[in-house]
Amino acid sequence: MKRAKLCIEYRLKLKTPVHIGTGTGGAGFLDSYTYRENGIPIIPGSTIKGRLRAAVRALAGAGMYGEAGICRGSDDCSCLECLIFGRAEYRKGCLCFDDARPVQEENEHWLGVRSGIGIDRYRRVARDGALYTVETTGGENLVYRGRISGTVPEVYRDQVIAVLKDAFAYNYSLGFGKSRGLGWFQSEIMEEK
Numbered sequence: 001m002k003r004a005k006l007c008i009e010y011r012l013k014l015k016t017p018v019h020i021g022t023g024t025g026g027a028g029f030l031d032s033y034t035y036r037e038n039g040i041p042i043i044p045g046s047t048i049k050g051r052l053r054a055a056v057r058a059l060a061g062a063g064m065y066g067e068a069g070i071c072r073g074s075d076d077c078s079c080l081e082c083l084i085f086g087r088a089e090y091r092k093g094c095l096c097f098d099d100a101r102p103v104q105e106e107n108e109h110w111l112g113v114r115s116g117i118g119i120d121r122y123r124r125v126a127r128d129g130a131l132y133t134v135e136t137t138g139g140e141n142l143v144y145r146g147r148i149s150g151t152v153p154e155v156y157r158d159q160v161i162a163v164l165k166d167a168f169a170y171n172y173s174l175g176f177g178k179s180r181g182l183g184w185f186q187s188e189i190m191e192e193k
Contacts, residue, residue, distance in 0.1 A: 004154040007193040008164060012043070012100060012144040017112055017136035018183040019176040020047055032176070034111065034135045037099070041110055041137040043144055043174070045097035051174050052097075053085045055167035064166065068159070080163050083156060093150075095160075100146030102138070112136045116180060134176060145190070161192055 020043050021032040034041045060069030060081060071079040077087065086093035102110070118130030152160050168187040175183035 002154045003151040004157045005149075005193070006095065006152050006157060006160065007147065007149040007191075008161065009145065009147050009190040010100075010168065011103075011188045011190055012146070012185045013188070014138045014142045014144070015140060015184040015186060016181050017114065017139045018043070018174065018185070019114070019134045019136045020044065020174070020183075021134070021176055029133055030113070030135055031132045032134045034137050040102065042102075043100040043146070045099050045146070047174060048100060048146060048148075049085065049097040051171050052164065052167040053081065055170040056081050056084065056163055059163075059166055059170060065159075065163065080156075080159065083152070084160060084163065094152045095148050095150035098147045098149070100144040103143040103145050110137055110142070112139070114177070114182065116177070136182065165189055 019032065020035045020041075022035050035044060036042065056069075057071075059065065060071070060079070063069070065080055069080050071077055071081055075087075075091075082091075082093075084093050084095055112135070113133055114136050115131065115133045117132070118127040119125070120127045148164065168189065171185075171187065173183045173185065177183065
């Protein structure tokens with residue numbers, strides 16, 4: 001089957017600060033630090049891939065892609081989700097998701113701190129020992145840019161692009177604290193090659 005190169009560049013324009021954590025607790029008063037590379041906060045490609053995969057799964061489950069969207073869960077499954085993202089323990093997907101990096105590298109107001117408290121829903125009071133503090137990145141109008149690239153079967157190229165556009169449109173937030181107003185963004189596909 002003939003394969004075609006695919007490269008999609010996208011932008012994520014933050015509407016609120018975002019927290020993409022490192023997965024480890026912090027020293028001092030911060031409970032969780034923002035993921036950084038060389039001191040610059042980034043959004044890992046694995047985070048982007050996971051959000052897009054969840055969106056494609058939800059849209060396919062709603063029947064958006066007909067038979068091509070239904071995952072059979074077998075080793076030889078050729079659904080759009082398995083084609084783009086791969087199958088756990090079986091095969092990798094045909095696309096690579098690069099880290100998203102901030103466009104305004106001169107911005108000195110990248111990092112902030114957000115505190116919160118856990119609530120005991122039954123008693124309707126703050127839970128003991130439930131105060132947390134997380135480091136956040138950006139805020140309104142900070143732009144991250146990333147790229148998705150790889151090779152896909154030529155007959156699926158246009159459909160893969162359409163599915164990824166749908167998945168970006170489906171997502172509106174990422175990272176920790178989405179229900180608390182963190183990590184809201186607007187996405188834009190900049191270029192398809």
